[in-house]
Every structure is written in C-alpha cells, then in structure tokens.
Amino acid sequence: MQHTRELFKLVGIRTRAMAESKHLLIVYHSQSGTTSKMADAVIRGATRPDIEGVEVRVRDALEALPDDVLWADGLLLGTPENFGYMSGAMKYFLDRVYYPCEHRVAGMPYALFVRAGNDGTGAIGSITRILTGLSVKQVQDAVLIAGDFDETRLIECEELGMTMAAGLESGIF
Numbered sequence: 001m002q003h004t005r006e007l008f009k010l011v012g013i014r015t016r017a018m019a020e021s022k023h024l025l026i027v028y029h030s031q032s033g034t035t036s037k038m039a040d041a042v043i044r045g046a047t048r049p050d051i052e053g054v055e056v057r058v059r060d061a062l063e064a065l066p067d068d069v070l071w072a073d074g075l076l077l078g079t080p081e082n083f084g085y086m087s088g089a090m091k092y093f094l095d096r097v098y099y100p101c102e103h104r105v106a107g108m109p110y111a112l113f114v115r116a117g118n119d120g121t122g123a124i125g126s127i128t129r130i131l132t133g134l135s136v137k138q139v140q141d142a143v144l145i146a147g148d149f150d151e152t153r154l155i156e157c158e159e160l161g162m163t164m165a166a167g168l169e170s171g172i173f
C-alpha cells in the first residue's frame with residue numbers, strides 16, 4: 001500500500017510535469033554525415049539537463065510524420081544544400097506534412113540549421129518559402145556552415161538548440 005501510494009505520487013508528479021512540458025521536434029537529413037554532426041550539437045543543446053520542461057523528439061526527414069509536427073510546440077529543421085535547394089529528403093518531409101498541418105501550426109516557432117559545400121542560400125530560401133506558407137514563425141537566424149566543415153561552429157548549433165528549448169520552456173516563443 002505504501003508502495004502503491006509512492007507510485008501514485010510519482011506518477012502524479014510525472015503526469016503534471018509532462019502536462020506542462022513543451023514539445024520540441026527536430027527533423028533533419030544527412031547523406032554524408034556533416035548535417036548529422038550539426039543535429040547532434042542541436043540535440044545536445046536542446047536536451048541540456050537544466051532545461052527540464054521540454055520534451056525533445058528527433059526524427060529523420062524520411063520518417064517524420066504530420067503527427068510529429070502537430071505534437072510539437074517548436075520546430076528545428078536541418079538539411080544540406082543539394083543542387084541549390086534543400087535536400088530531397090527534407091522536401092519529401094515538407095511535401096508530406098504541408099496539407100495535414102496547414103492552418104494548424106500557425107505561429108509555431110522554428111529555426112533552421114544548414115550545411116552546404118559552398119553556398120546554402122538556396123536551401124534556406126526554399127525551406128523558408130514553404131514554411132512561410134504554413135505561417136510558422138522564424139525565431140532565430142539559421143545556422144549555416146558552408147565550405148570546409150568547421151567543427152568549432154558546432155557551438156552555434158548547440159546554442160540554437162538550447163535557445164529554442166529554453167525559449168519554449170519559458171514561454172518566450
């Protein structure tokens with residue numbers, strides 16, 4: 001009995017905590033691994049132990065579903081630039097979620113992280129155009145790592161994830 005009460009107490013605490021927690025969805029695609037490194041840093045920032053009120057869900061762009069987006073209070077998208085555009089996988093993600101999420105995510109805060117061999121503006125511009133159609137709200141500048149992959153810039157990705165999670169937790173976004 002004592003055990004059961006303790007359990008209920010614990011479940012109660014968890015349920016309250018979960019009811020109050022905000023949801024952050026991170027969707028990304030990487031072919032040769034550098035956008036993955038950026039995503040790892042973004043996730044590290046978003047899941048810092050001092051940010052307790054945010055649940056983070058990570059999905060590959062090929063697997064993420066409209067329900068993942070509808071679950072989210074905030075969105076971080078990561079893609080390489082391919083042929084002057086976002087990656088095909090990221091486009092496939094946006095193609096799948098656009099209409100199921102249209103009119104249901106207006107105002108949702110989002111930010112981007114992008115990896116490019118030498119440019120990146122095409123990837124950022126193409127995603128931004130589509131997200132503008134969804135009326136989601138860009139709350140941080142995109143982190144773009146172009147040219148030689150500079151690992152020291154992963155700190156910016158970590159900050160991107162941390163700022164988004166902290167902003168959701170505090171209700172700023």
Ligand SMILES: Cc1cc2nc3c(=O)[nH]c(=O)nc-3n(C[C@H](O)[C@H](O)[C@H](O)COP(=O)(O)O)c2cc1C
Pocket residue numbers: 029030031032033034035036080081082083084085115116117118119120
């Ligand atoms: C098919 C293909 C097309 C690419 N097109 C572009 C491009 O248009 N602009 C650019 O800056 N980099 C381009 N790149 C370079 C990639 O953005 C770069 O290799 C990036 O690191 C890939 O990210 P990943 O390691 O996460 O797969 C291209 C690479 C590939 C494989």
